[in-house]
Amino acid sequence: MDRLASFGNDPFDKPPCRGCSSYLVEPYIKCAECGPSPFLLCLQCFTRGYEYKKHQSDHKYEIMTSDFPVLESGWTAQEEMALLEAVMDCGFGNWQDVAYQMRSKTKEECEGHYMKNYINNPLFSSTLLSLRHMDDHLSRTADTAIPFKPTDDPPRPSFDSQLSRDMAGYMPARADFMEEFDNYAEWDLKDIDFVDDDSDILHALKVAVVDIYHSRLKERQRRKKIIRDHGLINLRKFQILERRYPKEVQDLYDVMRRFARVVGPIEHDKFIESHTCAKVYERVKRTREDERRKRNMLCDVLQYIHDTRACQQWLHKQAAIDAGIAPVVSTISTSGRRSAPPLNLTGLPGTEKLNEREKELCQVVRLVPGAYLEYKQALLNECRRQGGLRLAQARSLIKIDVNKTRKIYDFLIKEGYINKA
Structure with missing residues (x-):
């Protein structure tokens, strides 16, 4: 197909047959072994077994034709x-x-x-x-655009109507406006006349005035181009299109409308959509972080399950988060009092899966057996995957108190469950 694409419809555009030198007509044969220049034969020479130099009649070949559908039936x-x-x-x-x-x-x-x-x-x-x-005359065809095709009937507001004023006096018969932007720009040129006896300063001043006029004309054309590219000439269709969006997207369009002058219509739509998606992402991210914080709080409650004061503190924090109030967390101070007693493992799920040394560790560290087994399995998997484990890696895997992580890590090293990296 790549080769056929360069031939066109005219048979005289194709290279001649290597056997009889006649112009090739599809279908024809291309040798798959001769190259790099293609060795092409017509069907008559191919059936006669034509051979030339290195080309042999038993070489592999390809049938070159474009008489087959590609995108839909009925179109070859x-x-x-x-x-x-x-x-x-x-x-x-x-x-x-x-x-x-x-x-x-x-x-x-x-x-x-x-x-x-x-x-x-x-x-x-x-x-x-x-x-x-x-081609500078092509139209925009994005789904959200309002292309102004030559076959479309342009809006025809009555003279001096509200719609005519909203459209800045657009005249559909002339495809132009009754009043141009900077409509009186030509007035600065009406009295200028270049004569031979002008001084150099006066001549330079007149040239500067003409240059200013040209810049004002460029600005006039730039504004017309924005109106044409963004489909703003048909004001009502454009307003109906904007109303299809949700309220927050409409507000975003109003805020970002000024940026339409510096980008094309497709780029501007992508710009708006990206900002809309960013807002949705931030909202979902906040929800996800709230859920993660609640799960972490549940782990903290399980650690202090036998400490009434600590349990009440974390439950108040949970209630404040559910109410939408920023919780005030006061840390549990151990200064001036004895250390917490060992954790009672009686009746806690997972205790039967621990040996005596592991039970002693959970009592001292005040860690419920289910959480310990989960942390242990995570460290074992990471150690097998990397061939060793460092304390810093263990702390990144277990999101609990660093001192507890150190005791669990040292215990697993001592018992031979894991080894240092």
Whole structure:
């Protein structure tokens, strides 16, 4: 197909047959072993077993043809290439000329097939963008745009109506405005006349005035281009389009409208969508962090399950978070009092899975058996994966008090469950 794409529809564009020198007509044969330049034969020379220099009749070969559907039935590969070439030659939107150049399809068939498979198909969405770089008269075809096609009936507000004033006096018959931006820019030039006896300073001053006028004309054209590219000329359609978005997106459009002048319509829509997605991401992130904080608080409660004062403190903190109030957490101070008594493991789930030394560790560290078994398994898996484990890695895996992590790590090293890196 890559090779066929460079030939075109005219048979005289193809290279001649290497056997009889006649112009090739599809289907024809290409030798798969001779190269790098293609060795091509017509069907008659191929059936006669034509051989030339290194080419032998028993070589592997390929049948070159474009008479097969690619994107949909009824359109062969050759017609697909002819359509693309016709659009490149005649310009996007000139479907009458495209159909005349193709000769095998009607105007409606060409337009419908191209819009379906090359514009609305996301696999070929870049086709129109590449054509826009080669032709300044192409239209924007994004789903959220309001293209002003030549076949569309432009808005025709009555003279001096509210819609006419909102559209800055747009005149559809002339495709222009009744009053231009900076409408009186020409007044500064009406009395300027270049004469031969002007002094150098006066001549330079007049040239500067003309340059200023040119810059004002450029600004006038720039504003018209923004209106055309963003589909702002049909004000009501544009307003109806914006109302389809949620309220927060409409507000974002109003705030970001000023940035439409520095980017194209597609880039501006992506800019708005990215900010909208960022807001959704921040909201989901806050919800996820709240859920994670609640899970961490539950672990803290389990550590102090037999300490009434600590239990009450963490339950108050949970209630404050559920109420949407920033909780005030006061740390549990151990100064001035005896250390906490060993944890009573009677009746706690997972106790039966511990040996005597592990039970003693859980009592001293005041860690419930279920949590200890979970932390132990995590450290064992990480040690097997890396061939060793450091204390810093253990602390990154176990999100509890660092002193408790150190005691668990030293115990597993001493008992031979894990080894240092």
